[in-house]
Amino acid sequence: PVFTKARAGGVTSLLILPGSANLFGGRGVSVKNVPAVTVQQMKFPGAPYTLKMACGENPKGRYGSRGRAPATRMGEVAGFRRAWIDAAEYGRKVDAYEKKHARGEGGEAPKRDLGLETLAGVLKGDILVQNHCYRADEMAVMLDVGHEFGYKTRAFHHAVEAYKIADLLVADDVCVATWATRWGFKMEAYDAIEENAAILSKAGVCVAIHSDEQRLIQRLNVESAVAIAAGRRAGIDIPQEEAIKWITLNPAKIMGIADKTGSLEPGKMADVVLWSKNPFSVYAIAEKVFIDGALVLDTSDPATRYRSDFEIGQPVGEE
Structure with a gap:
């Protein structure tokens, strides 16, 4: 049901990632928000693979509470480093085998390891x-x-303290996917500020406003407006034509698909949202949503406003 709600909020593509209980959560998937039954039908054509990593309270709390490593932040970094060392070694073995195979030489292929294969892909x-x-x-x-x-x-996701290291993020060309209004729900979120996106954007960081859950995904435009207003109160006036990139071009860059979507340019996919008002207005509604040029939502056409059985519920029988 949430895919439909996201379309109603003007979301045409999504990056769906595993959870954050592990140092390496696994691969993510980029999808186009089109009605479909399977993931394969929704996968964004040509989008690169992604890897979800997590640091901080989630993995150390998950494993520390069970008496297992990593139970500290130091333990997390040790785990990351061990994994990258193993991945580099695995990559060297695979490369050596492939070179021998190309020369027609014998030798047994290394046993395929899906985890190390993904990490080796990152290193490449x-x-x-x-x-x-x-x-x-x-x-x-x-x-x-x-x-x-x-x-x-x-990209760093959530990244509520990113405003403190904007210079480092610019130097490494790292994006930030964050909120404006979520804070204080755990210790590492207590230094979050609504001005985060504006401070980062002014410094030249690629900023995206993300949802991370099923409710906020319906109003990313309003969450962006909150961040704009917070910046203005702090004397940081981010132009709206720059802030709109927080929910269009910059997310596409994070997903590795900015050459295909995220802005209105010749040659790109016709993923277009027509808003009833300035999209940063709390009253704005995504009246028409096009994906690949096809009209997938039209508020004036009930046929495009799909409701799942989960929302409709079950009929009440007579007693």
Whole structure:
């Protein structure tokens, strides 16, 4: 049901990631928000693979409460480094075998390891890293880990303290996917501020306003407006033509599809939303939503306003 609600909020594409209980949560998937039955029918054509990583309270709390590592933030970094060392070794073995195979030489292929295969893909630059991380000091550490092993972080997600290290993020060309209004729900979220997106944007960071759950995805435009207003109160006036990138072009960059969608340019996919008012107005409604040029939502046409059985519910029988 939430895919339909997201379309009603003007969302044409989504990056869906595994949860944040593990250091490496697994691969994410980019999809086009079209009505379909299977993931394969929705997958965004040509989108690169992504890897979800997580640092901070979630993994250390998950495992520490069970008496297992990583139980501390130091333990998390040790786990990351061990994994990257193993991935680099695995990649070397695979490369050596492929070179021998290309020369017609014998030898047994290394046993396929799906986890190390994904990490090796990151080290080769083929898979984009999406890192769940809240605190500024931890984001800085994760950048250091990336420097040590030669991989780049495409975006820090949530990143409520990113405003403290805007200079580091600019230097490494790392994006931030964050909120404006969510804070204080755990210790590492207590230094969140509504001005985060505006401060980062002014500094030159690629900023996206994300949802991370099924309600906020319906009003990313309003969440962006909150961030704009907070910036203005702090003396940071982000132009609306720049702020609209927070929910259009910049998310596309994070997903690795900015060459295909995210802005109105010749040659790109016709993923277009027509709003009833300025999209940063709380009264704005996505009146028409086009994906690949096809009209998938029209508020004047009930036939496009799909409701699932989950929302309709079950009929009440007579007693």
